[in-house]
Amino acid sequence: MNHLIAPSILAADFANLQRDIELINKSDADWIHVDIMDGMFVPNISFGFPVVNAVNKYATKPLDVHLMIVDPDRYLNNFKEAGASGMTVHYEACPNLHRTVQHIKELGCRACVALNPHTPVAVLEDIILDLDMVLIMSVNPGFGGQKFIENTYKKLKDIKALARRYNPELYIEVDGGVDMSNADKLLDAGANVLVAGNSVFSAPDPLVAITNLKKSGSGSRS
Ligand code: DX5
Ligand code: ZN
Numbered sequence: 001m002n003h004l005i006a007p008s009i010l011a012a013d014f015a016n017l018q019r020d021i022e023l024i025n026k027s028d029a030d031w032i033h034v035d036i037m038d039g040m041f042v043p044n045i046s047f048g049f050p051v052v053n054a055v056n057k058y059a060t061k062p063l064d065v066h067l068m069i070v071d072p073d074r075y076l077n078n079f080k081e082a083g084a085s086g087m088t089v090h091y092e093a094c095p096n097l098h099r100t101v102q103h104i105k106e107l108g109c110r111a112c113v114a115l116n117p118h119t120p121v122a123v124l125e126d127i128i129l130d131l132d133m134v135l136i137m138s139v140n141p142g143f144g145g146q147k148f149i150e151n152t153y154k155k156l157k158d159i160k161a162l163a164r165r166y167n168p169e170l171y172i173e174v175d176g177g178v179d180m181s182n183a184d185k186l187l188d189a190g191a192n193v194l195v196a197g198n199s200v201f202s203a204p205d206p207l208v209a210i211t212n213l214k215k216s217g218s219g220s221r222s
Helices: 014-025 048-056 072-081 097-106 150-168 184-187 206-213
Strands: 005-006 033-035 063-068 082-091 110-116 133-137 171-175 193-196
Touching: 005 033, 005 206, 014 048, 014 133, 014 206, 033 048, 048 063, 048 072, 063 072, 072 097, 082 097, 082 133, 082 193, 082 206, 097 110, 110 171, 150 171, 150 184, 184 193
Parallel strands: 005 193, 033 063, 063 082, 082 110, 110 133, 133 171, 171 193
Antiparallel strands: none
8 A cells, every 4th residue: 555644733833724734735645643632641732623623624635633632532523523534542541442443433533543652562452453543653642843762663563463464454654753764664664654743844845845755665666
């Protein structure tokens, strides 16, 4: 499968959000990654439903909503209404993960589970068949612009091996510190969705940065 690019609007200019959404609309990006932080599961607070609604009003690409919040079940319906096409919940935040995943699917959304850097992929063995996507965090969640954690490659290989066995169609997303210095290696290790915040929006030309990420990977090179 050709890999997908999901720019994270956490790194966008919130005073010019419409402009930055329209930039993503006309780019080679596939999804728009929307980071929700509650100040509890992670030490930071990002934004809530009114902002997601506003993004959805201008976005022409699917919203990939990453919920870094405790007890996300409380808000799944709201995020669906706000325009989510896929929803990611954290393994570490969901004691009844199977129920949460079924709820996301009943809402007609792509169901994804994220793993923090310290959580081994083996914990997903008995639910991977029910998932549309797994998100491997390559930084500790909570902030953009952090340093990429090298152990991510090993985890991508591990989840790819599980996916081959149980769910070959699984999307494998990687999030945190993704840029042109590691994109090829991440794709080789098994990722097929790259999230990028800082490396896109701090680039001299974000459109070019997105195109370069889209062209990454040995399969796509001419
Ligand atoms: C981190 C978020 C990421 C973040 C990535 O908690 O989940 O999506 O926006 O930002 P960069 O690409 O700057 O590391
Ligand atoms: Zn994210």
